Amino acid sequence: MSFVIETQNLGREYKTYQKKEGVLNSIKGFWNREYTAKPALKNVNLEIEGGQIIGLVGSNGAGKTTLLKILSGLIYPTQGSVKVLGFEPWKRETEFLRQMSLLLGQKNQLWWDISARDSYSLLTKIYDIDVNTAKKRVSDLADMLSCQHVLDTQLRRLSLGERMKMEIIGSLLHNPKVLFLDEPTIGLDIVAQSAIRDFLASYVRDYKPVVILTSHYMDDIAQLADRLLLISKGEMVYDGTVKRFSQTTETSKKLIYRYKNDLQERELIFQDSELSEKLNEVVKSGEVVNLKIEEVDFEEVIHRFLAKESRI
Amino acid sequence: MKKLFIAFWRRNLAFSELAIVSNLEYRFNFFIDAFVQPLITVGIELLMWFAIFETANAVQIGGFGRDNYLAYGVWAPFLGRIAVSWMYESMMVEEVASGSINVILTRPISFYEYYLSQLMGYKVTTTLISMIAPLAVSLFFDLPVHYSRLPMAIALVFYYLFLVHTLSFVISTFAFYMTRVRSLTLVKNLTLWLLAGELVPIDLMPPAIAKILLLSPFPAGVYTPVAYITGRADSDLVLQSFISVTISMVVAVIIGAVLWRKGLQSYTGTGA
Numbered sequence: 001m002s003f004v005i006e007t008q009n010l011g012r013e014y015k016t017y018q019k020k021e022g023v024l025n026s027i028k029g030f031w032n033r034e035y036t037a038k039p040a041l042k043n044v045n046l047e048i049e050g051g052q053i054i055g056l057v058g059s060n061g062a063g064k065t066t067l068l069k070i071l072s073g074l075i076y077p078t079q080g081s082v083k084v085l086g087f088e089p090w091k092r093e094t095e096f097l098r099q100m101s102l103l104l105g106q107k108n109q110l111w112w113d114i115s116a117r118d119s120y121s122l123l124t125k126i127y128d129i130d131v132n133t134a135k136k137r138v139s140d141l142a143d144m145l146s147c148q149h150v151l152d153t154q155l156r157r158l159s160l161g162e163r164m165k166m167e168i169i170g171s172l173l174h175n176p177k178v179l180f181l182d183e184p185t186i187g188l189d190i191v192a193q194s195a196i197r198d199f200l201a202s203y204v205r206d207y208k209p210v211v212i213l214t215s216h217y218m219d220d221i222a223q224l225a226d227r228l229l230l231i232s233k234g235e236m237v238y239d240g241t242v243k244r245f246s247q248t249t250e251t252s253k254k255l256i257y258r259y260k261n262d263l264q265e266r267e268l269i270f271q272d273s274e275l276s277e278k279l280n281e282v283v284k285s286g287e288v289v290n291l292k293i294e295e296v297d298f299e300e301v302i303h304r305f306l307a308k309e310s311r312i
Numbered sequence: 313m314k315k316l317f318i319a320f321w322r323r324n325l326a327f328s329e330l331a332i333v334s335n336l337e338y339r340f341n342f343f344i345d346a347f348v349q350p351l352i353t354v355g356i357e358l359l360m361w362f363a364i365f366e367t368a369n370a371v372q373i374g375g376f377g378r379d380n381y382l383a384y385g386v387w388a389p390f391l392g393r394i395a396v397s398w399m400y401e402s403m404m405v406e407e408v409a410s411g412s413i414n415v416i417l418t419r420p421i422s423f424y425e426y427y428l429s430q431l432m433g434y435k436v437t438t439t440l441i442s443m444i445a446p447l448a449v450s451l452f453f454d455l456p457v458h459y460s461r462l463p464m465a466i467a468l469v470f471y472y473l474f475l476v477h478t479l480s481f482v483i484s485t486f487a488f489y490m491t492r493v494r495s496l497t498l499v500k501n502l503t504l505w506l507l508a509g510e511l512v513p514i515d516l517m518p519p520a521i522a523k524i525l526l527l528s529p530f531p532a533g534v535y536t537p538v539a540y541i542t543g544r545a546d547s548d549l550v551l552q553s554f555i556s557v558t559i560s561m562v563v564a565v566i567i568g569a570v571l572w573r574k575g576l577q578s579y580t581g582t583g584a
Contacts, residue, residue, distance in 0.1 A: 100418070
């Protein structure tokens with residue numbers, strides 16, 4: 001079987017200048033600098049087929065952005081091999097760049113001073129797309145994202161949510177086969193997050209690209225991802241479905257209860273085996289007026305897992 | 313092949329358009345840059361050379377009369393403004409240093425080409441507007457200017473601009489290794505300013521230095537085209553300038569390509 005993305009023992013090391021405290025060390029550093037090598041990614045092996053949304057999750061500095069940068073050709077790996085659509089990304093061959101797109105949620109990909117429509121016109125020429133095809137595609141995508149009314153406004157005058165919609169259209173204009181999305185919903189309100197999530201789900205259903213998605217909002221991953229990649233300290237610690245991850249890594253439940261004089265509900269997370277014990281504790285401590293038991297949500301599972309991994 | 317050629321031109325004309333559209337967004341800044349600044353520069357040059365000849369109480373300095381210097385003083389800053397790339401070089405350096413270059417690296421475009429076309433688009437537009445000042449002054453004072461030589465002189469400056477851009481490209485690749493290279497931009501542009509003959513006409517420099525300088529590509533930015541349109545030099549010097557710019561460009565492109573390739577290998581995708 002041929003995979004869209006394939007890596008073998010992929011790794012990347014960063015060299016960092018170690019600046020010791022004080023003016024004297026700054027002067028010393030003028031001619032003699034000490035560097036330390038820090039591995040940001042270690043022995044990553046991946047095989048990804050077409051038409052999937054892959055959720056890439058990890059804490060800050062875990063290596064997920066480094067992995068995205070290598071896969072999109074921004075940086076060179078220092079170890080192992082990588083193929084995306086049959087190309088070695090770091091060679092940045094035109095045919096590869098034409099078939100992929102990288103959207104960094106915290107950076108502008110479109111041009112700040114001109115309207116989104118002007119930006120799309122420029123992208124049409126950069127990707128050498130037929131003008132009418134591109135216009136129709138912009139119109140279709142803008143309909144899907146309900147943002148036709150802001151296409152002629154300069155990017156700098158748009159709200160964050162509108163800007164992100166414009167960025168998404170720009171990144172999809174050339175119909176990429178691989179789409180790297182780094183925090184596409186960051187800073188957006190719940191309505192905008194949900195609109196973008198719905199759009200991505202329907203886009204992938206219709207066009208079948210491979211999407212690698214990183215997000216701090218676990219709802220993005222839980223609702224969109226077919227497959228979850230969990231990365232910690234540069235190593236892949238989980239590769240499988242979101243459902244299996246929730247089932248195999250946690251058997252916890254959440255007890256939500258309220259005492260008579262409480263204004264807000266209280267929460268208690270416990271293992272299945274502790275149910276009777278925890279219930280007893282809660283009931284003995286006051287007059288319970290409301291009590292329910294729920295599954296722990298995905299975000300909490302991930303956070304607990306990552307916290308545990310970071311302690312190792 | 314034909315398809316690739318068409319795509320190339322389509323893309324690069326779009327980059328030029330981008331420069332024009334982006335700069336016209338800030339109308340006031342554009343007006344000052346393209347019109348007011350050249351007007352003030354011409355005014356300063358006029359005052360300076362009038363004052364020099366008044367106080368020197370001489371008809372000629374260094375073998376040239378006041379009108380010759382006025383013509384030089386009016387056209388040198390105009391051509392000198394075409395021949396520098398402060399704004400785009402700063403943008404290029406900033407792109408590499410800040411990681412904004414990621415947007416270019418992940419699209420099927422070349423960093424060199426992207427900024428070259430923008431630079432050219434911007435320069436063509438500002439040249440057309442800022443030429444009004446030296447033309448008006450030359451006609452008003454009836455300065456010794458060969459107007460028929462203007463197209464060749466401007467063509468030489470625009471050819472030299474390719475070298476200037478290539479040098480900007482080389483400087484910007486330093487940002488891969490050193491991040492902050494603004495001081496280098498300043499030093500390089502001041503050096504070019506002096507070597508191009510904008511500050512002091514090259515024929516006023518000591519003969520040995522003038523001889524060496526004229527063999528270098530730098531006078532192609534100011535001295536050679538001004539000397540050509542004011543009648544101080546003939547087409548041989550223009551041809552020699554075209555040749556030395558070409559040779560220098562080949563060398564600069566090779567250095568730039570090596571530094572670029574090595575820079576990308578050490579690049580960490582800052583800011584992403």
